[in-house]
Amino acid sequence: MRIRAPKDFWSGVMFCGFAAIALFAARGYSFGSAGRMGPGYFPLLLASLLGALGVVLIGRSILIGGEPVARFRVLPLAVIATAICLFGVLIEPLGLIVSLAVLTLMSAWVGAQFRLTETVALAAALVLFCVAVFVYALGLPLNVWPSM
Amino acid sequence: MDVISNLGLGFSVALTIQNIAYCFIGTLLGTLIGVLPGIGPVTTVAMLLPISFTLPPESAMILLAGIYYGAQYGGSTTAILINIPGEASSVVTTIDGHAMARQGRAGPALGIAALGSFFAGCAATLLIALAAPPLATIALQFGPAEYFSLMVCGLIAAVVLARGSLLKAIAMVVLGLLLGLVGTDMNSGARRFNFGMTGLADGIEFVAISMAIYGIAEVVYNLEQKQVADVVAGALGRVWPSFADVKQCAGSILRGTCLGAVLGVLPGGGALLASFAAYTMEKKVASAPRQFGNGDIRGVAAPESANNAGAQTSFIPMLTLGIPGNPTMAMMIGALMIHGIAPGPRVMTDRPGLFWGLIASMWLGNLMLVVLNLPMVGIWVRLLRVPYRLLYPAIIVFCCIGAYTINNKAFDVFVMSFFAIFGYVALKLDCEPAPLILGFVLGPMMEENLRRALLISRGDPIVFLQEPISLAFLVLAAGLLVVLAVPAIRVRREEALKE
Numbered sequence: 001m002r003i004r005a006p007k008d009f010w011s012g013v014m015f016c017g018f019a020a021i022a023l024f025a026a027r028g029y030s031f032g033s034a035g036r037m038g039p040g041y042f043p044l045l046l047a048s049l050l051g052a053l054g055v056v057l058i059g060r061s062i063l064i065g066g067e068p069v070a071r072f073r074v075l076p077l078a079v080i081a082t083a084i085c086l087f088g089v090l091i092e093p094l095g096l097i098v099s100l101a102v103l104t105l106m107s108a109w110v111g112a113q114f115r116l117t118e119t120v121a122l123a124a125a126l127v128l129f130c131v132a133v134f135v136y137a138l139g140l141p142l143n144v145w146p147s148m
Numbered sequence: 149m150d151v152i153s154n155l156g157l158g159f160s161v162a163l164t165i166q167n168i169a170y171c172f173i174g175t176l177l178g179t180l181i182g183v184l185p186g187i188g189p190v191t192t193v194a195m196l197l198p199i200s201f202t203l204p205p206e207s208a209m210i211l212l213a214g215i216y217y218g219a220q221y222g223g224s225t226t227a228i229l230i231n232i233p234g235e236a237s238s239v240v241t242t243i244d245g246h247a248m249a250r251q252g253r254a255g256p257a258l259g260i261a262a263l264g265s266f267f268a269g270c271a272a273t274l275l276i277a278l279a280a281p282p283l284a285t286i287a288l289q290f291g292p293a294e295y296f297s298l299m300v301c302g303l304i305a306a307v308v309l310a311r312g313s314l315l316k317a318i319a320m321v322v323l324g325l326l327l328g329l330v331g332t333d334m335n336s337g338a339r340r341f342n343f344g345m346t347g348l349a350d351g352i353e354f355v356a357i358s359m360a361i362y363g364i365a366e367v368v369y370n371l372e373q374k375q376v377a378d379v380v381a382g383a384l385g386r387v388w389p390s391f392a393d394v395k396q397c398a399g400s401i402l403r404g405t406c407l408g409a410v411l412g413v414l415p416g417g418g419a420l421l422a423s424f425a426a427y428t429m430e431k432k433v434a435s436a437p438r439q440f441g442n443g444d445i446r447g448v449a450a451p452e453s454a455n456n457a458g459a460q461t462s463f464i465p466m467l468t469l470g471i472p473g474n475p476t477m478a479m480m481i482g483a484l485m486i487h488g489i490a491p492g493p494r495v496m497t498d499r500p501g502l503f504w505g506l507i508a509s510m511w512l513g514n515l516m517l518v519v520l521n522l523p524m525v526g527i528w529v530r531l532l533r534v535p536y537r538l539l540y541p542a543i544i545v546f547c548c549i550g551a552y553t554i555n556n557k558a559f560d561v562f563v564m565s566f567f568a569i570f571g572y573v574a575l576k577l578d579c580e581p582a583p584l585i586l587g588f589v590l591g592p593m594m595e596e597n598l599r600r601a602l603l604i605s606r607g608d609p610i611v612f613l614q615e616p617i618s619l620a621f622l623v624l625a626a627g628l629l630v631v632l633a634v635p636a637i638r639v640r641r642e643e644a645l646k647e
Contacts, residue, residue: 008313011577015319022326025341035607039338042595046326053319060315070576077368077572080544081565084364087548088561100545108541111371122538126545138202140553 005066012057019051079110095143096135100127151277154504158277161505162512167210170203171509174211175516178218183226183528184539189219190475191366194359195543197483198550205487206502210509212483213463216476217269217510220459221517224261224452225528229254237455240427244440244447256389257448258525260397262518263389264453268405269514272460275409276467276507280496284468287493292600293611297621299594302471304625305414306586308632316579324584327352328591335599347559354482356551356564357588361581362475363547364564365571367540388522389445397449400430404453412458413465414473422458423451460510467503468493471590475582478589486554 003009022043032038083106090099104123108114134140161167181192196215200208220237227238228245241261248257290298307317330341331351342348389397407429408422430450431440440447462473463480470492472478481491489495489502496503521528551564574581605611612618 007577008316011316011319011579014573014577014579015323018323018326022341025343029338029340030336033607034602034609035605037335037595037599037602039333039336039340042598043326043329043340046322046329050319050322050326053315053322057315057319067578072573072576073372076371077569080364080368081569084544084548084565084568085562088552088558088565091552091558091561100549103545103548104541107544108537111537111540113535113537118538119541122541126542130545130549134198134549134553138199140198140202141556142549142553 003061005061005064006069007061007067008057009061010069012054012059012061015050015054015057017054019047019054022047023051076110080107083107092143092147094146096131097127097144098146100130150281154281154500155277155508157500158504158506158508161206161501162210162508167207167505167509168512170207170211171214171513172516172520174214175218175513175520178215178220179222179225179517179521179528180218180531181215182219182222183531184222184534187219187539187543188223189216190358190479191362191543192216192219192222193476193479194355194362195546195550197355197359197479198553200483201486201554205484205489205499206505208483208487209480209502209506210513212480213506213510214513214516216480217265217456217459217513217517220456221262221265221521222528224265224455225258225521225525226532228257228261228448229529230532237423237458238451240423240451241448243427244442244444247441247443248445248448251443253443253445255525256393256445259389259522260393260445260449261452262521263394264397264401264404264449265456266514266518267401268408268453268457269460269517270511271405272409272412272457273507273511273514275461276464276510277504280464280468280503280507283464284493284496287469288497290493290617291615292597292604293615293618294621296594296597296601297612297615297618297625298469299471299590299597301621301625302465302473303583303586303590304628306473307583308628312578312580314632316577317583320574320579320581320583321587324587324589325591325594327357327584328588329595334592334596345559347557347563351592352563352567352588353551353554353560354479354485354588355554356560357567358475358479358482358585359547359550360564360567361571361574361585363543364568365575365581367543368568368572369575370536371540393445397446400434400446400450401453403429403433404450405457408454408457409461411454412461412473423455426450426454456514463506463510466491467495467506470495470593472586475585478585481589 026040026043026047029040029043030038031040031044083103086106087099087103090102101123104126105119108119108122131144135142135144162171177196178192181187181195182189193212193215197212200211203211223238224241224245227241228249231242231246245257245261248254303321307314307321330348332338332349333340339349404426407426411422411425414421427447427450430446434446462477465471465473466477466480470481472481484491489499547564548561551560552558554560571581601611602609612622
């Protein structure tokens with residue numbers, strides 16, 4: 001058995017995965033009946049439909065040809081996703097300035113043409129701009145400095 | 149004359165100094181960010197959503213609407229000057245617009261795009277003012293069965309017009325609906341799909357998921373594309389089109405506006421479908437069609453008018469039915485909900501100031517676009533040279549601050565990070581994110597209407613076929629699916645969307 005349409009195949013796998021998670025998580029929700037839908041009714045309906053669509057996609061990908069999946073570049077995605085999570089971790093204890101600097105430096109570093117001085121200047125400009133606009137002009141409750 | 153008194157009320161809201169200022173800021177910010185290469189209207193609106201949180205709802209909607217058509221216009225500027233469409237709906241503008249720019253006629257191309265958009269915007273605004281009240285009156289009669297069928301029909305239509313595989317688009321809708329159900333069940337109070345995380349008790353934050361997909365995932369995806377920017381900025385030429393240009397374009401603008409206004413109301417395509425259809429029609433009806441593709445000014449005027457008219461009229465289903473036709477409208481609905489307003493036909497009767505103020509501000513925003521853009525094109529051109537390596541960290545920063553400040557919870561930032569990864573994988577697998585966002589917004593509403601319809605009919609699903617309006621929607625939805633399954637039409641759709 002050969003996979004002729006890898007893009008469709010992996011999409012199908014992804015949808016089946018989500019359906020499986022949903023079905024598993026919804027196993028305890030009461031289903032009710034059509035006239036008195038419980039909290040599990042609509043989710044189970046949708047999850048089954050999603051799973052069925054995933055299976056069709058997988059089945060079709062074996063029968064009908066399609067495009068290959070372009071190479072994933074894991075590094076930029078991983079670094080940026082980590083940088084975002086780090087921002088979430090740092091914002092409360094260390095404040096806007098530190099967390100934004102870390103976020104900017106990390107996400108700029110992973111790009112193709114990284115230049116240190118330029119990035120430092122960019123980080124400084126972004127920090128200044130965000131503090132001025134979000135904290136002072138819009139009055140959003142954000143910590144600027146590390147809270148001791 | 150109801151329309152006049154309604155519009156009068158609208159202008160009395162829109163013309164307060166505060167709201168004029170927000171309309172101005174919106175169009176300015178929208179153009180400013182929309183003009184930056186690689187950032188389209190959806191990303192722009194997603195990124196700037198947080199600014200609107202602190203405003204009263206009227207001002208927030210006026211600001212967001214301004215951002216939307218500002219960004220739309222900014223997208224055409226990049227299409228003409230550097231051959232990179234800021235968004236899908238200005239793809240056709242690149243054909244003749246960029247050809248004009250290479251011939252040193254970038255100025256008139258930008259000018260006619262602005263004038264065409266202005267005319268289309270005015271006409272479409274009037275159409276909204278005329279068509280929305282009767283539509284809302286009809287929608288007020290809808291029971292849960294009609295609503296459910298309408299949503300099914302809207303989602304199917306959105307899927308049909310999405311690019312790529314139909315199956316994947318339907319699966320994305322279903323996944324979006326499921327994601328929309330995360331959180332506390334409105335009816336029973338049961339916690340669903342929270343996986344033990346208290347942060348998910350109120351569901352997945354809409355702003356976090358939309359910024360993840362349209363902001364972060366796009367950035368990561370763009371980082372690996374090598375964009376060859378062909379910047380034509382040397383000679384702009386006169387910005388104001390000559391009288392001969394305007395005369396030549398008058399018909400195209402008119403046709404584009406009509407076509408765009410009609411297509412914009414349909415779910416799914418909106419501005420995108422409108423611009424493609426207008427360009428194709430123009431090639432068929434215009435005299436000397438051979439000039440199209442080589443810098444014909446009509447090839448800029450028609451699609452630009454059409455996409456603006458379409459962008460404008462796509463507000464109609466959003467405002468009257470509470471149903472988003474495209475991701476930007478989904479964000480508008482998200483913004484309304486953040487302000488505690490349930491979107492739907494009641495908005496017009498319960499909050500006439502908001503409804504008519506928004507409509508009046510559209511006209512005002514269009515005027516501002518012309519006034520703002522024609523003299524300031526030189527500045528936008530300089531912005532085009534900002535390299536992406538400086539832009540994308542800024543996008544990420546704004547998305548993070550936005551996600552965090554919705555509830556001041558770090559959890560929403562983590563959610564955004566997760567969906568950024570998902571969005572990247574989906575893009576890589578050619579799964580369009582737009583249907584997911586539409587499904588996400590409609591998920592809870594759809595469940596509620598399904599539950600109520602079936603409660604009334606005591607569990608008998610035949611109710612969806614017995615109500616005539618509901619039946620009509622379902623037949624339409626089924627018809628669309630059947631039509632798409634016919635191979636010949638599918639091939640033509642693929643060609644049309646590829647063009």
